[in-house]
Amino acid sequence: MTAPAYVPQIRLFQDWLRDTRGLVFDRYDALWQWSVTDLHGFWQAIWDYAGIQSPTPHRAVLADRRMPGAVWFPGAQVNYAREVLRHVAPAHAAGMPAIVSENEAGEVREMSWPELKRQIASVALSLKALGVQRGDRVAAYLPNIPETMVAFLACSSLGAVWSVCAPDMGTAAVADRFRQIEPKVLIAVDGVHYGQKALDRSAVVRELRAQLPTAEHLLLLRTPHAAEALPHDVDWATASGRDDAEVAAFEPEWLPFDHPVWIVYSSGTTGLPKPIVHGQGGILLSMALSQIHYDLGSSYAANSLGERFHWFSSTGWVMWNAQLSGLVSGTTCVIYDGHPAHSKEQPDWSVLWRFVARHGVTFFGAGAAYFTNCMKAGVRAVDCGDLSRVRILGSTGSPLAEEVQRWGSAQMHEARRAAGLVPKADALRGGTDGEVWWNNISGGTDFCGAFVGGNRELPEVPGQMQCRFMGAAVHAWNEHGQAVTGEVGELVCTEPIPSMPLYFWNDPGNARYLSSYFDTYPGVWRHGDWLKVGADGGCVIYGRSDATINRQGLRMGTSEIYNAVESLPEVLDSMVVDLEYLGRDSYMPLFVVLRPGVALDEAMRRKLNDAIRASLSPRFLPDDIFQVAEIPRTLSGKKQELPIKKLLLGQPLDKVVNKEAMANPGCLAWYVTLAERRAETVV
Secondary structure (H helix, E strand, O other): OOOOOOOOHHHHHHHHHHHHHOOOOOOHHHHHHHHHHOHHHHHHHHHHHHOOOOOOOOOOOEEEOOOOOOEEOOOOEEOHHHHHHOOHHHHHHOOOOOEEEEEOOOOEEEEOHHHHHHHHHHHHHHHHHOOOOOOOEEEEEOOOOHHHHHHHHHHHHHOOEEEEEOOOOOHHHHHHHHHHHOOOEEEEEOEEEEOOEEEEOHHHHHHHHHHOOOOOEEEEEOOOOOOOOOOOOEEHHHHHOOOOHHHHHOOOOOEEOOOEEEEEEEOOOOOOOEEEEEEHHHHHHHHHHHHHHHOOOOHHHHOOOOOEEEEOOOOOOHHHHHHHHHHHHOOEEEEEEOOOOEEOOEEOOOHHHHHHHHOOOOEEEEEHHHHHHHHHHOOOHHHOOOOOOOOEEEEEOOOOOHHHHHHHHHHHHHHHHHOOOOOOOOOOOOOOOOOOEEEEOEEEOOOOEEEEEOOOOOOOOOOOEOEEOOOOOEEEEOOOOOEOOOOEEEEEEOOOOOOOOOEEOOOHHHHHHHHHHOOOOOOOEEEEEEEEEOOOOOEEEEEEOOOOEEEOOEEEOHHHHHHHHOOOOOEEEEEEOOOOOOOOOOOOEEEEEEOOOOOOOHHHHHHHHHHHHHHOOHHHOOOEEEEOOOOOEEOOOOEOHHHHHHHHOOOOHHHHOOHHHEOOHHHHHHHHHHHHHHHHHOO
């Protein structure tokens, strides 16, 4: 039997526009221009193409075209869980599982679509029995396992608002997030296995309960790794184990389009992490759009195993949400619970490659830093098993250097040739018999989507993203607020997108929301990235333009690092900057002012690192620690993180700081010297 011809999703969507709307675009730029100009026509098309269900019609697509505060699809009713569960019958009939998971111990589990449906209903009814109602917040302290996906979908089905933190985060960081949203129920794991070590989390769960007075109940996922038995209201086995008539009859509730679906966190440079509230309908539209740009669920899924989607992530990164979106399109999600670079207590950057080979993954995504480390470690994909089914490599979290992309392409080319798949000269790039395609994307937790990313039909240029996403009116603006081409500028979005935040939780007058994205250009979203848009539409992200820390895709406010470091009695003051930049490793130095008589010796360095590790995560350990006399501050006392960041990235001092606005300009000489030394060593 002849295999079906490969047709990418971006082409299927354009064919659909031609057949149903009479719209024909001769090039992608014309399609993009239409998508950001005719917002009503474009987002209605995404709604219809994805087949999103609603028992009631919407009165308009965009009833109020403004930022923030755009009103989308008033009158429509949706539910994320409903969109997932409509795939149960066809996906199961095709022999495709819903979730395939594996942990560090090599334990593999496969969950069928009917079993996913049963567990969602069982957990939802168990939460309902604990008093969870529409609008209640449910906080989850869970790793990247099937139970976490089930728990979210159960919450969504009731209209409860989900929020999750990963067990690799410090207790203080988790508590700072969850306290703000006042959850009614805590779902938690009492232990994890990570880096080939069993880690007890019972003390953390006990501390979280103490710090979350609104959490009336604990739903506990018990493991063999806990040192103590925690009191709880119901365990996961019981909550997910129901199989009765009520479970069989359960249906997710219909919810307003703008009903909150989850709260995610993105940290700025000051204050607590921002609790960002996304809406049910906006997220569904974002996920539907991503399927097209990711090329997920394409005609390639007609083969025997179907599409298998893996994006390595912890539950603390928004790419966990993106991974989960595979279920919305009926795609099998393949997830790994464990350290991506440790095997048998030894560094091993081939762990995920071998995992991907074992499970026939078709889309393999990870942070850019992961692929960089694989290249440096000398990973050879051809030695990791049969990778012939991989057709897409996805990257985000930080800029992917050109040399890393070329390395990955060469690795997959060699692996495909070893499997007998010699690409044809005229093969579609990344098709079933072509080269593997890189889908490099950049977006954010803030709107749970991508601004720039991939297009299967456009030329692939290593080191850049192929296009601006449809529906994303993204531009690079210079200092005069003018769109520029071929120059680096501020990444802005001039039109609303359905998945932009509804609001921040407990943010009177939208004060934090406005200051986070709209303080520089009122009515225009300023994202905080440096962007260059080429004449061909290709995009390059040059890292953060603000002082937020971005480590492997996980953003953290500098204030959270200061809270950890400055809690030590030896530390009088501190400052940290993240020198993420295209083509270079992320470099994050920490500057500390220590008490008189205290030296920055190895013991002090360990103490500083231990404080960050315990309060936040090992991801945020600095690359260097410097003892300094003073931290540069403004006359009003603010740390001058951004000017020092720009200085260390090579900009001249007089262009980045106004000495007259400083309280201690004399301290700058030391930082200038450091910048000069760094310029000599960094190419």
